[in-house]
Structures are given as structure tokens and as C-alpha cells.
Amino acid sequence: MDFSLDDDHLALRDAVRRFCAAEFPAHERGNAETPELEAQRHAACAELGLLGLPFDTEFGGSGQGPVEAMLVATELGRALAGIGWLANAVLAGPLLAEAGTPAQCSRWLPALARGERRLAFACHEPEARYTLTDVQTRARRDGDGWILDGRKSLVLGGDSADALVVVARTAGERRERDGLTLFLVDADAPGLGRQPFGLLDGRRAAHLGLAGVRVAADALVGTPGAALPFVEAAVDRAEAALCAEAAGALDALLALTLEHLRTRRQFGAPLARFQVLQHRVADIAIALEQVRSMACAAALALQSDVPAERQRLVSAAKALVARLGRECGLVAIQLHGAMGVTDECRAGHYAKRLIAIGQLFGDAAFHLARFDREAVAA
Amino acid sequence: MKLAFSPADEAFRQEVRAFVRERLPADIKRKVELGLRLEHADYVTWFRILESRGWLTPGWPVEHGGPGWSHLQRYIFDEETLLGGAPRIIASGIQMLGPVLIAFGTPEQKATYLPDIRASRTWWAQGFSEPGAGSDLASLRTSAVLEPDGRHFVVNGHKVWTSYAQWCSMMFALVRTDPNAAKPQEGISFLLIDMHSPGLTLRPIRMLEGGADLNEVFLDNVRVPVENLVGELNKGWSYGKYLLGHERTGIAGIGSCKQQLARARALAAQQGLADDPLLRARFAQFEVELMALEFTALRLLSAGQRSAVPQVEASMLKVRGTELRQAIYASLLEIAGPQALPFSAEAQFLETEDLPAPRELGTLAANCLDACKLSIYGGSNEVQRNLIAQAVLAA
Numbered sequence: 153m154d155f156s157l158d159d160d161h162l163a164l165r166d167a168v169r170r171f172c173a174a175e176f177p178a179h180e181r182g183n184a185e186t187p188e189l190e191a192q193r194h195a196a197c198a199e200l201g202l203l204g205l206p207f208d209t210e211f212g213g214s215g216q217g218p219v220e221a222m223l224v225a226t227e228l229g230r231a232l233a234g235i236g237w238l239a240n241a242v243l244a245g246p247l248l249a250e251a252g253t254p255a256q257c258s259r260w261l262p263a264l265a266r267g268e269r270r271l272a273f274a275c276h277e278p279e280a281r282y283t284l285t286d287v288q289t290r291a292r293r294d295g296d297g298w299i300l301d302g303r304k305s306l307v308l309g310g311d312s313a314d315a316l317v318v319v320a321r322t323a324g325e326r327r328e329r330d331g332l333t334l335f336l337v338d339a340d341a342p343g344l345g346r347q348p349f350g351l352l353d354g355r356r357a358a359h360l361g362l363a364g365v366r367v368a369a370d371a372l373v374g375t376p377g378a379a380l381p382f383v384e385a386a387v388d389r390a391e392a393a394l395c396a397e398a399a400g401a402l403d404a405l406l407a408l409t410l411e412h413l414r415t416r417r418q419f420g421a422p423l424a425r426f427q428v429l430q431h432r433v434a435d436i437a438i439a440l441e442q443v444r445s446m447a448c449a450a451a452l453a454l455q456s457d458v459p460a461e462r463q464r465l466v467s468a469a470k471a472l473v474a475r476l477g478r479e480c481g482l483v484a485i486q487l488h489g490a491m492g493v494t495d496e497c498r499a500g501h502y503a504k505r506l507i508a509i510g511q512l513f514g515d516a517a518f519h520l521a522r523f524d525r526e527a528v529a530a
Numbered sequence: 531m532k533l534a535f536s537p538a539d540e541a542f543r544q545e546v547r548a549f550v551r552e553r554l555p556a557d558i559k560r561k562v563e564l565g566l567r568l569e570h571a572d573y574v575t576w577f578r579i580l581e582s583r584g585w586l587t588p589g590w591p592v593e594h595g596g597p598g599w600s601h602l603q604r605y606i607f608d609e610e611t612l613l614g615g616a617p618r619i620i621a622s623g624i625q626m627l628g629p630v631l632i633a634f635g636t637p638e639q640k641a642t643y644l645p646d647i648r649a650s651r652t653w654w655a656q657g658f659s660e661p662g663a664g665s666d667l668a669s670l671r672t673s674a675v676l677e678p679d680g681r682h683f684v685v686n687g688h689k690v691w692t693s694y695a696q697w698c699s700m701m702f703a704l705v706r707t708d709p710n711a712a713k714p715q716e717g718i719s720f721l722l723i724d725m726h727s728p729g730l731t732l733r734p735i736r737m738l739e740g741g742a743d744l745n746e747v748f749l750d751n752v753r754v755p756v757e758n759l760v761g762e763l764n765k766g767w768s769y770g771k772y773l774l775g776h777e778r779t780g781i782a783g784i785g786s787c788k789q790q791l792a793r794a795r796a797l798a799a800q801q802g803l804a805d806d807p808l809l810r811a812r813f814a815q816f817e818v819e820l821m822a823l824e825f826t827a828l829r830l831l832s833a834g835q836r837s838a839v840p841q842v843e844a845s846m847l848k849v850r851g852t853e854l855r856q857a858i859y860a861s862l863l864e865i866a867g868p869q870a871l872p873f874s875a876e877a878q879f880l881e882t883e884d885l886p887a888p889r890e891l892g893t894l895a896a897n898c899l900d901a902c903k904l905s906i907y908g909g910s911n912e913v914q915r916n917l918i919a920q921a922v923l924a925a
Contacts, residue, residue, distance in 0.1 A: 349886035352873040352895045418666035485902045493903050500738035
């Protein structure tokens with residue numbers, strides 16, 4: 153067992169923390185970003201090297217692993233930042249690096265690392281809830297290319313992506329593990345419709361409608377019918393990053409709450425003097441340590457060669473983070489009193505991020521069930 | 531002892547149910563059931579329908595237009611109207627000021643204000659909380675100084691968390707009239723203030739879920755006629771406490787709990803989770819908690835006290851009722867899963883089309899966040915527990 157950070161880790165963490173302090177003023181965190189501001193921040197992320205973090209150096213990256221991603225995610229979560237980072241540098245980029253051809257990697261990864269182009273990963277469907285095998289979108293051969301029909305939902309960063317990595321079924325029925333295939337679909341492909349919207353925590357996303365979208369042979373990513381292991385690994389990377397984001401967000405929320413208790417006075421004393429409030433922040437402090445520990449566990453699990461072991465730990469982490477994140481977020485609002493339910497107070501913005509994290513990709517119930525399956529099987 | 535309602539009470543329940551079914555406009559009902567935003571006109575429409583039947587002011591004595599119901603009938607009325615999808619009677623003129631004026635107002639004040647409240651012509655704002663006086667309301671600092679000729683007070687200060695002030699033409703406020711009183715609760719008076727007075731300005735407060743129905747009210751040398759003092763000078767605290775007692779009685783929100791639980795069950799079925807064993811166990815737990823809350827409320831109401839429910843028991847109902855409702859909202863959010871995440875202010879309006887989430891799911895996150903205020907307003911749940919603890923420890 154070793155949870156220590158080396159000097160390079162600390163340098164990375166501090167660099168991202170400084171970046172966030174400069175780019176994301178504390179009193180604006182969680183506010184909706186204009187497209188211009190978002191683009192400026194995305195470019196700054198690229199400048200710092202965050203967008204190429206996981207890619208090999210030949211693709212303009214620095215070849216960093218899950219622990220480094222965890223450190224970055226924690227700092228971004230602390231600042232309620234990192235909207236484009238998750239979609240590109242955690243979800244779609246590493247997926248393409250793992251499953252794509254050398255030509256696809258050369259074409260996309262350096263541009264992603266420089267922040268010049270963007271990808272988004274379309275793995276969910278409107279009727280599938282969180283089940284990754286529940287894919288009704290179909291792809292059929294058409295000459296040497298393919299034609300895609302179906303709907304994808306809640307595509308993070310799907311509103312601004314230049315192309316989408318779409319999971320479609322080339323064989324089998326709904327919920328079958330085999331028969332899933334990945335395709336790169338240009339955002340301006342005829343027949344592709346995008347419905348952009350904002351999420352509870354200010355992230356941007358889109359629903360996609362694919363009506364007879366034709367893609368060429370070189371849009372195929374990986375082997376037809378064999379995408380599921382890559383899809384599951386990509387989503388687990390996102391879940392681990394979200395757990396780390398939650399650790400950063402919860403840390404910042406605890407600090408805000410403590411500051412409020414120290415400065416707000418009622419009944420002739422700072423709120424911090426009231427034992428009932430002390431105990432509630434104590435519970436948040438305990439939760440924070442648990443969330444930090446499980447974020448580490450999830451990050452380290454990504455290094456496992458055994459998918460079931462990875463899934464077991466990621467599910468344990470997310471099940472805990474989803475529950476504690478929401479509970480602590482709502483308690484922090486309560487501790488801020490009426491101020492806590494205003495848009496001006498940052499506590500609620502952190503609560504929104506923690507609630508959204510808990511319900512993205514898989515909620516507590518979904519992960520408890522997956523944990524149970526893997527733990528029993530192990 | 532018996533658990534069933536009497537035949538007369540059951541008949542009354544059926545009467546209220548039929549009335550709501552026949553008279554509640556369909557668009558208002560739909561907004562309530564979907565957790566959408568209600569406009570001022572929606573409330574006024576429904577309140578006037580209730581008033582046409584003499585049901586708008588159940589808490590007022592018969593001689594002032596109340597229906598003369600027992601506490602149990604009022605309870606049944608609250609539950610049936612909420613379950614039927616009717617808006618809550620949120621007007622603080624009806625719920626709060628009316629009973630205070632009836633008990634402590636002058637004949638002129640009653641004649642001037644009560645008819646307009648019943649006709650929904652005047653909406654009243656509540657000017658109690660201040661930036662430095664929330665749970666600790668007695669520390670309020672807004673001052674009212676009598677002019678030398680004794681005809682006007684001059685009011686200066688800053689009120690906050692004033693619900694629906696944008697719809698109100700009048701405000702009842704607690705103000706400090708004796709800064710040298712021995713205790714903070716002394717030296718406070720209860721004033722009626724015209725919201726259109728020179729020197730009075732509003733600032734809406736944008737809320738976390740996107741609404742802006744709470745406001746700040748700034749009072750800068752606002753002149754208030756001395757006739758607008760309610761009761762005696764420097765005795766306002768006791769009138770405020772009387773009023774908050776009326777606020778507390780309905781605060782358990784049992785009808786709302788039932789309504790949201792029904793909503794949760796319907797959504798669970800729609801999401802294919804009707805047979806999920808964990809969810810079923812949680813629903814059963816909610817039902818049991820709700821039953822315990824309801825029987826407690828009914829037991830207290832039937833005990834025959836003159837005041838609706840004594841302070842400590844009202845605090846108990848508030849704590850359990852609000853926390854149960856929040857737990858149900860959190861479950862609603864979980865049931866919606868990823869569909870709870872798309873979030874837009876436009877989802878609050880019935881007219882919006884092409885929403886990114888199904889209509890019945892798109893407001894859940896906003897509703898859940900809005901429910902945070904339940905355990906903060908009307909005396910935070912921490913303050914309620916302090917009151918309960920003091921009472922049981924003193925016994």
C-alpha cells in the first residue's frame with residue numbers, strides 16, 4: 153500500500169491549482185460560461201498540457217496515467233472547472249488512443265491536445281438509463297462504408313464537438329454484449345441532428361439524432377462487434393475522474409462552509425460555536441476523507457489488467473461518492489441557511505456539481521448492483 | 531379510540547374532493563403536478579374560486595368569513611386540495627396577517643384590510659427577516675421612529691427573504707421602535723407598510739433553482755401613518771409569535787408528502803423501476819413514516835386544544851414533515867437518473883416545447899433544490915430542535 157505523491161505529482165497538482173485560481177475566480181465558480189469564455193479556458197487548459205495528458209508523446213501528449221488524471225480532476229473539481237477536459241482528455245481521447253487506428257490517432261489526438269479540435273463520446277441512449285449494452289442505434293454496411301440510424305442521449309461536450317465517437321450496434325439485440333461497434337461521425341454529417349442543452353451543474357451536452365448518417369470505411373474505430381470492453385473502460389475512466397472531481401469539490405465546499413460558520417453570527421455568537429452545526433461539518437469532513445480514499449482506489453483500479461477487478465473498485469467508489477456527495481451538498485446548503493439557496497452563494501453550485509456527478513454515467517443504485525455482481529463473482 | 535374518520539368527516543372529504551375535481555382549472559392542476567412555476571394570476575384564479583365557496587380563509591373566525599371548520603376539517607381540506615393538484619394557499623395575508631389583525635387590529639384596520647385579502651385584491655409581503663436576523667429574528671434592526679407630531683413613523687432598514695414581494699402592494703413588518711429596551715424581544719412593533727411608499731425599493735434574489743420569488747426590501751426614510759401600527763407600541767414580538775404559530779400548523783405538509791410520493795411511484799413505474807426491490811422497500815418506508823406523521827398530527831388535532839397545535843408539537847411536525855419531503859424529493863431525483871440532469875429555466879413553463887428531458891422529469895432537480903428551503907424557513911430545523919429540546923429537558 154502506498155498513497156504517497158512524488159515530486160512530479162505535487163508539481164502537477166500545484167500547477168493545476170494555480171491555473172484554476174487564475175482562470176476561475178472563486179466568486180464566479182459554477183456560473184454558466186459564455187462560449188467565448190469556455191473557448192478561452194479550453195485553450196488555456198491545452199496550453200498547460202492538460203488536454204494531452206494521457207496521450208503518448210508522439211501524439212503531442214505527456215503519457216501520464218490515472219494518478220495524474222486524478223490529481224488534475226481533483227483540482228478542476230475544486231474550481232468547478234474542467235468541462236471540456238473530461239469530454240476530450242478522459243472520455244473520447246483515450247478511447248480513440250486505445251481503440252483507433254494509427255491514422256485516426258494521428259489525425260485527432262494532436263489536435264485534441266492542442267485544444268484545436270474536440271471530440272465527444274456518445275455511449276448513452278434515451279431508454280437505456282445507465283446500461284451500456286442497451287444500444288438500439290444501428291449501423292449497417294453500405295458499400296465500403298456504413299449507415300447509422302438511432303438516437304444517443306446526454307453526450308457530454310456533444311454540443312461543441314467537431315466529431316462524435318458513436319456506439320452503434322452492427323449485430324445482436326438490445327443488451328447483448330457482442331455486436332457493438334464504434335464510429336467516428338463528423339458533427340456536420342448529413343442526417344446528424346444535435347439538440348444542445350446545459351446540465352444541472354453547468355456542463356454542456358447534446359442529444360443526437362442519427363437518420364441515415366453515412367460514414368466512410370475509415371470512420372470505423374476498432375473491430376466491428378467488439379467495442380464493449382473499450383466502451384466500459386472509457387466510462388470507468390470517466391467515473392474515476394468524476395470521483396476525483398467530487399473530492400476536490402467537496403474539499404472546497406467544506407472550506408466555504410467552515411468560513412460561513414466562523415463569520416456568520418446569530419444569537420450573539422458565531423455559528424461555529426453551536427455544537428449541532430459542528431457535528432454536521434464533522435460529518436462532511438469524514439465524508440471528504442472517504443471520498444478522497446475511494447477516488448484513489450478508483451484511479452489505481454484503472455491500472456488493473458482485470459476488467460472485473462477494475463469495475464468492482466470503480467463501482468465501489470462511485471456508489472459511495474454519489475451518495476455522500478449529494479448528502480454533503482445538501483447539508484452544506486442547510487448550514488448556509490437562506491443564503492445557501494441563492495444563486496449568489498457558491499455552496500449551491502458545489503451541491504449541484506456533486507448531485508450531477510452522482511447521476512452521470514451511473515448512480516449509486518447502478519454501481520451498487522454492479523459491485524454486488526463483481527464482488528460475488530470474485 | 532378508533533383510527534377511522536367519522537362519517538361526517540368522510541362526507542366532508544368527499545365534498546372537498548369533488549369541488550377540487552370540478553372547479554380547479556386543468557392548466558393550474560397540470561402545473562402543480564409537474565412542479566412548474568405558478569404565476570400570480572394562477573393563484574388569484576384559484577383563490578377566487580375558493581372564496582366563492584367561502585373556503586379561502588379556513589383559519590379565520592366565522593364572523594370574519596371563515597367556514598367554521600374543526601381542526602380536523604381544516605386538515606382534511608389541506609390534504610384534499612393538495613392531493614387534488616391545487617396550489618397551496620401561499621398568500622401571507624390569508625395565512626398570517628389575517629389572524630393577527632382579527633386578534634389585535636383596530637376595527638378600522640379590520641374593515642380596511644380584511645375584505646381585500648379575502649377578495650385577493652391585496653397581496654401582503656412579510657417583512658420579518660433581515661440580513662443579520664434570520665433564525666435569531668429578535669436581533670432585527672430596521673428602525674421606526676415616531677415623528678415629533680406623532681402622526682408618522684419613519685422607517686429605515688433592510689428586510690430580506692420576502693416571498694412574492696413583486697406581487698404585493700402591502701407589507702407587514704416587525705420594526706424596532708425602542709432601541710434601549712432591556713431585551714431584544716422588547717421594543718419591537720408591528721407595522722403595516724404600503725409597498726408603493728417613497729423610499730421603499732425591491733431587489734429580487736435569484737435562487738439556486740432559477741426562480742426569483744424571494745426579495746430584498748430596502749426602506750429608506752419610509753413614512754408610515756401611525757394608524758398602521760397594529761396593537762400596542764413595542765409589543766410587536768408577541769404578535770409576530772402569534773403569527774408564526776399560524777405559519778407552523780400547516781408546515782408539516784402531509785398533503786405535499788402524499789402528492790410527491792404518488793409522483794415518485796408513477797415515475798418509478800414509467801422508468802421501469804416498479805419492481806426494483808430496493809426502491810419498493812424505500813417507498814414502503816416512506817409510507818410508514820408518512821403514516822406516523824399523519825397519525826401524530828391527527829392525534830394532536832383531536833386532543834381538543836384551543837390553539838391548533840401547541841408550539842413544541844408543531845415544531846415536531848415541521849421537522850419530520852420537511853425532512854420526509856426532502857427525502858422523497860431526493861428519491862425522485864434518483865428515479866429520474868440521467869434524465870434529471872438536463873437543466874433549464876425554460877423547463878419551468880408549460881408552454882416550452884422540445885425540452886431536453888421529458889416534461890415530467892425536467893423540473894425534478896429544480897424541485898429538489900427548491901425543497902432545501904423547507905428546513906430553513908419558518909424557523910430552521912435546528913431552531914425547532916432547540917425548542918423541542920428545551921421543552922423536554924425542562925419538563
